[in-house]
Amino acid sequence: EDQVTQSPEALRLQEGESSSLNCSYTVSGLRGLFWYRQDPGKGPEFLFTLYSAGEEKEKERLKATLTKKESFLHITAPKPEDSATYLCAVRDNQGGKLIFGQGTELSVKP
């Protein structure tokens, strides 16, 4: 059974304190790993797609990396506006459905 596990559940950082979020997955034939950002009261917003081990994507202070078993979302010198819940998902090979992890709630204090 396809499964996605994110850690930690919650992360509190000081502004400028870099860290990483983890997404571990088991899937029969990875067809994409996705990172989303979700602000309170809003729908998830697409950040990145990764397809193969060794691939990296960057956007401002965020960098996503992928291995055969997990993905990391690295946050460099975060700002308070980076506070949000970050969701990881894998795409299955039946109808392109996304299977989501439970999310990591990031709080960045000034």
Add this chain to the structure above:
Amino acid sequence: NAGVTQTPKFRILKIGQSMTLQCAQDMNHNYMYWYRQDPGMGLKLIYYSVGAGITDKGEVPNGYNVSRSTTEDFPLRLELAAPSQTSVYFCASSSDGGARGYTFGSGTRLTVV
């Protein structure tokens, strides 16, 4: 460009009542999805559709029903609402089966009392 529009944004139902959550997209996407999100549980797939006239069950379909008569609309029907259906519901769409991710609506917060 509206994207994915969900209505209503909030709703309180009594146990046993029924309602329809509306979802419309204006991007001509073939694929549409309904997820529910409970605190600490991530997003769970309820139903999905790969095109007009075609729907299929997701991980948690019990107590729900869907129809897809047009490309634009994908309503979710709740029959005989139960407290376990208290959740935030998200509709999403994609043009390519999710290869480049989904576009999500802003959600409907439903409380069943």
